[in-house]
Amino acid sequence: MTTIKWGIIGCGNVTEVxxxxxxxxxxxxELVAVMRRDAEKAADYARRHGVKKWYNDARALLNDPEINAIYVATPPASHQQYxxxxxxxxxPVYLEKPMAxxxxxxxxxxSVAESKGIKFAMAHYRRRLPSFSFIKSLLDQQAIGQVRMVQLQLWKQPTTAQEHNWRLQTALSGGGHFHDLAPHQLDILLYYFGMPSRYFGTGTSISGNVPDIVSGQMVLPGNILFNGCWNFASPANEVKDECIITGTTGSIHFSFFSNIEKVEVHNQDGAQVHQFQTPKHIxxxxxxxxxxxxxxxxxxPCSAREGYKSMxxxxxxVK
Incomplete structure (x- = not known):
């Protein structure tokens, strides 16, 4: 069996752990080589992680004959290019989210991946985490009956001046923390239920740069109503991270970021709490x-076309 020998383009924070x-x-x-435009940082990453090669030019890495697969982990602005x-x-390509x-x-x-017949996968990794796989099994078994509604809230405090990074630059991220975090959530809903027949929403910007408050609605297959709200300008006492899937006989409660090891199932017998272990390297x-x-x-596990649907x-x- 062929060993997949990886080259990473963009060895920033997301790749550290x-x-x-x-x-x-x-x-x-096997991780063969890494690339970062800052040569000193690329060399430092390779040294700390025991990677034998590093580059500060993506073309050089792509032309390395030992590499037979690429992981693109740069900010979204360069996803299409790389x-x-x-x-x-x-x-073959493994691409970070958001796709673009x-x-x-x-x-x-x-379209290019499909036309060339080259394997391509999206890094929507929650699909393979234990808690989210457990939720899918509950839905497949109709453990809460027929699903009728999905409610999602992600409210976080505003980003401080010290935390400002590429995510808050529209030209690099596409739309701030919403574009960074919501893809995880939207992909899981597509994974669980399929593509909605209708979807619409609106966003506002308090910072004047990226969407800070977003509301989205969907009608998912089975006439399931989804309502989501993302607030990245929330006061500290209103921080929330909760998704509730409600069916005809009960509900499933879970979070996407703050406590992904815990899933609660509510039904006529009360609440059952299920705990899971998240891998160190998620x-x-x-x-x-x-x-x-x-x-x-x-x-x-997650195709380019599925990544496009979440986009x-x-x-x-927001548009």
């Missing part, structure tokens, strides 16, 4: 699934 180390822990996978460059060289700055760009990426289960897909022994929802909720 969440993803980077996992490439050497998954069977049949994904297409890898695909042009015939290299907007749905049009995501569609281009998906993307490791997804990377394992992607490696098997690239090797041809498993299905794609359609993201755009609709």
């Amino acid at each position: 969440k993803s980077g180390p996992a490439f050497n822990l998954v069977p049949g996978s 994904a297409l460059a890898a695909l042009e060289r015939g290299l 700055l907007h749905a049009e760009s995501a569609s281009v990426i998906a 993307q490791q289960p997804m990377i394992e699934a992607v490696v098997k897909y690239f090797q041809g022994t498993a299905e794609n 359609l929802l993201l755009d609709a909720f």
